[in-house]
Amino acid sequence: MATTDGDANLMREKAREFAGRWNSTRTFIAAAAIVFVVLGSVGALGLWSSLIAFVVLAGVAVLQSILTGEARGTMMRTATTQPLSAAALLGSGAGLTILNELPDPLIILDGTGRVALANRAATPILGPSPVGKHVATAIRSAPLITAIEEVMRGGAARSVEYSVPVPVERHYDAYISPIDTEAAAAVPGVDPARRRRDRPVLVLLRDVTDMRRVEAMRVDFIANASHELKTPLASLSGFIDTLRGHAKDDPQAQERFLEIMSDQAGRMRRLIEDLMSLSRIELREHVRPDSVVDLLGVVNDVTDGLMPLAAQNAVEIVVTAAPDLPKVRGDRDELGQVVQNLADNALRYGRSGKRVEINLAPDAKAGKPVVRLTVRDFGPGIAREHLPRLTERFYRVDAAASRAKGGTGLGLAIVKHIVNRHQGTLAVDSEVGRGTVFSVLIPAAGEAKPAA
Template sequence: MTNDTSGNSHNPLPGWKEMLSRRRALLLVVAIVLLVIAIAGGASYWGMAIAFLAIAIAAAFIPSAPAIGKAAPANGADTERDAHIIAFADALGDPCLLLSRRGVIVHRNSVAAREFPSARLGDPVAFSFRTPAMLTAIDAAMQTGVAQTVELHLTVPNETWYKVMISPFRMGGPTADPTLTILTLQNLTDQKRVEAMRSDFIANASHELRTPLTSLIGFIDTLLGPASKDQAARERFLGIMRGQAQRMSKLIDDLLSLSRIEMRQHVLPKGTVDLGILLREVSEGLESLSQEAGVAVSVEVPEGKTNVTGERDELYEVFENLLENAISYGGDGGKVDIVLAPVSNRPGYDFAVTVTDYGPGIEPQHVPRLTERFYRADADSKKKKGTGLGLAIVKHIVQRHRGNLTIKSQPGEGTRVEVLLPR
């Protein structure tokens, strides 16, 4: 079977150039043997050259041992069966390879040709897949006739994981020796990444809770011991303990909020919100924070209605988070601009809200990861009061409202966050 849906020839006999290419190793060995014989005086050079030429012609035009789809059957049953096997492999949405008894690739579907271009027809499977566990499983399946499953982890060109299912196929019935071995590779990359994100999330959440909890326990032990009768120390420690307790409370609130938003991710909002009014309310709500930081906040909205479909509380949380971040992390610039404007050149969106600060900015490598849970760009950001979940919450809310979130930043130039929303 040499059919290849990626554009390989379907001719039953390949061209003489291809045949020579496939048998180049054999021809090299023959040439060396003939040369040794000639040097040893066993024959003339011309005789050896003529013999080599005859062997090369035979190698170019005599077909190799028949594989699936090549044999001349006594009737049409074998041909029809081969066609069914090929059709089955080609219909799969996962990469599929068919191997001969010797482990040579005799067919690959279009998905396999795209994802594993090095898996060429006529090559042993070991040329393309060098993972010992996978090759051992293939050998075991061929020897025992029992299906095998193994995990394949590739790091080049990108890190990917596959579940490889190796199934011996018996054309002569259940008691016959396996005629073919079917390799199906199921991509597990997304699943592995989700598992890694879940593990990271649990580890980060545990760490974020453990830090203030450890601090609380330490202060409690101090108050019960050396500082039990020290009024000044007690008042100072209780103030710190209150701050740590509030930090844990905020973290739990953000975790619950994120969980709630994710559960409603595919439920479209039904309310109506005037963005202009909402943005002014957000600015007024954070006025004390901006004054404390010495940051002037300006809000620019167009005249008239700026209504969008959305959940008011969720959209308030979006812009409160963005403005609070701009004040806390970009306050060095002394001002933050909030601009609401209609858009006509962004298909699917009607309004753009931009929050711009003029602070130190963010290194480019950090920008794509800012919406990850608990991700912090640098050590200084960990000193802030945030939980590291704010932008993750913002991203999910914007997605639920069929919007788009874009963050642009350069060191020394500040940060600009844009939220696009439809009506």
């Protein structure tokens, strides 16, 4: 019966192995015979003792040669009929313990694409008891499965990014690499092409969801900032062209247009100032301020400056404070900005309620003393679906109304970053038709630690 090239190669390899083993065994037996003849001739051993010892030693040598050949033959047959086991080649109790400490999911697949090894971080992706599962049934991502299959077919290591849309959209960067182990390379009689196909494959996953979100926020921020600057610039350009044209001899039109241009220029200035302020605050957000500040004094200074705007809108500002109010540790200018932005928002958007209340009181958070700053208006309120996004940059409940009232969309984002720098908390509660309440907790000076 004709044999295949693979079977012929295996037979020739076995013949060479047998010849090599027999030559070594025959040489050993001949050397042993000479030694025992010499020992018998000099009287060191009796004739029968030498003969028995020689026969036993020769038998052991032949038996060892046979057993070695059978073991190697079994290894060769297994290597040519089954894929290499990643668990056998790579896994051990100590090794898996080390892999379990990795923060990123790591998966090792055998030559058939089934999970041979997976660390603890891979459990949320593969599910419980993943060993033995085919990777395509555990991870439903066509780009990832395609890349794994290409590496299994003998391709080089590669990286691919894929997304999981449900239950919550997440993005992963996957690195797929073949594992060339010494155990696989040492097996005789295995065709090199087959060895490349059957080698284990390592899949290392890295969750890049937060990185993608930050990148999206950066793109949105640039787009929003550009849009906010473009609108007043276009308005200014239009009025300049009008003043140069048919309105150049109309004093009344000039006065009206110049007033509008002044408002637009002021809007641009406020936006640029808020952008610069936000940039400075973010740059120092990790540095804790270490000055002792009288928060009531800050509130009084801010409200004094807001009185003309309050009078213009017929809004009463009421400030109350507890007599035993402790001082806080912070940056006076930044805390003034917090009060300014919150009170200004209450005046602009809650003026229909005709009253703004600012209250300061001692409080506690996690057993430590804090000062609670509360700014309340009695205006139209905010629908609850908008509350989680109020501190996002350029987020507005009503963009047109905000721009009409001079808002930049950055005020509450600035407040959030300042409060974070002071290791405080910001909360907002609102009900449509009943007004809005902003609450800020700032650690009291006695418990705050000085900046490093």
